[in-house]
Amino acid sequence: MAEFTSGLTFIGIYGLSYGTILFLISVGLVLTMGLVRVVNMAHGVFAAVGGYAAVELVNMSGVPFALAVTIAVIAVAAASLVVERIFFRKLYGASELEQALLTIGLAFIGIAALNLTFGPDVVGAMLPNALARNVQFVGRSVQVYRLFVIVLGLVIMLLLWYVFDRTSFGARLRASVDNRGMAEAVGINVTHLFSLAFAIGSGLAALGGAIGAAILPLEPMYPMKYLILILMVVVMSGRGNMKLSAGVSIFLGLIDTAGRYFYPEIGSFLIFVVLLLYLIVRGNQLLYAPVAK
């Protein structure tokens, strides 16, 4: 029984923290897909750059962890505005194939640049001592870091919920997702709004990459390696539905962790079984799920 509880705690804590990171990285893409239907295959680059920047700041310059993460997030959010202006503006009218190809091209360039700057090996994350410690938690020794990630994720989710459900910015954003033409007609500057949302999404991805560096290890191939996971969250979340995307991310995190825990050999395939079933059931309605009102 004690072993069972300890197993459940493991799946709960590791699955939740993994799902939280997944949510932070993907939510920006969920939002942009909902808003302008641009499929950004290079989204993972933001997470990777955020992660590398934070880890290198800590490792090389000895900047405190929290400050390093903050700098990385702000830098990536600012850089994403430039990228959006140069490349993505041109894509809004283009076909989905062209969007996918161009952004894959950008992802490749990003990967090559990461390799050039940081080398081809996995970069280990340095956690501050406070986070690297272990504590007893429901019959099991758990790293404080995992609990920290979950709590931080909850705070961010609440913050996002507040911004999108309770502020005028959020209301305008939701209006633009639901009906862009109408939103423009009543005087909402959708282009401007989108730039802001894009920067917020990229910043969150950078946060996920930086905080999650100990969960999703940093390597140059990072943007392609986790692309499928990110896209799974996006596909299963419907059009721009952020609340659902939080649920989906955590569900995927728990499923994946449980699979690996119970069947170490083939468990990592479980998540793809879920994907396959989802595709067969939802097939042609992918991404056209009605927007939650």
Added chain:
Amino acid sequence: MNQLFSPLLRRHRPQPFEVVYWLVLVAVFFLFPRNLALATSILVMALFALSLDLALGFSGIVSFGHAVFFGIGAYAAGLLALAGYAEPISGAIVAGLVAGFVALAMGPVVIRASGLPQIMVTLAFAVIAYEFANKAVWLTKGDDGLGGIKLMPLFGMFEWTALSQTAYWYSLGWLFVLFMVIRTVLASPFGLTLQGCRENTERMRFIGTPVLGRLMGAYALSAFVAGVAGAISCQTSKFVGLDTLSVDRSIDVLVMLILGGVGRLYGGLVGAPVYMLVRQIAAEWNPFHWMFVVGGLLVFVVMLARGGIIGVLEAIRIGVSGGRSRKS
């Protein structure tokens, strides 16, 4: 109007430049006797790109996971040979048929989707197939791949030589035959309805075309050709690895086709050699830096040179002949 439809009407009429293209492929055999292994792999990818062109370029089925069929063909051919069935040509046909049947099973999910969902669905299938092959060690030997494949001599006469002479002619033969088949199919009423579906499925439905059935046919034929390409890759290299199923390969073939020109018969056939040769040169330099080149190519083609190499050549030709006719 004439300008718009003339490519359709011209398609089944051989052009002078086509003879040149195939003569170059024959000449490669005599000019580069030491590089025939690379040349063979280029032919295989050209055939693979041709199969993708049938789906993406002519039928409008966006496939981000075409390596599923390539890999299934390769594994089918490999398993067949290991099971003792060593005749290569029928082996490749069986492998292609297996891939075709898998396409028929995936088809309903893939073809009902369009645009972004279609990209996601095909990509998802690609990942699922790869992960399955990775885990199903009893069937695929996982990371180790299938080795020790032995084949009967081609036509019972030509031994498979170490310098790939037989392999080169074998691949070239397949490429030519299947190219002719696809070209004939595309010029047929069936092929024209496919191109109609690519342009506008709604209108094709209005005029009574069974869109789903036609596209399923195209998808299955495309998968068959991709499966044969995979089989040839297995038979000529005597090895099948997980890389035949990888998402990288799906993306690679897409880039080749985009580079050569989507929806042009020779798009893949021109794109594959250019891409493979550039990669060969860049890989000696640094495999990661190569991604700068691929990424740059993709961005360049999408933003500035839609239609790829063939598209640019066509634009130049139309520009030249247009200028002439205005003068006369």
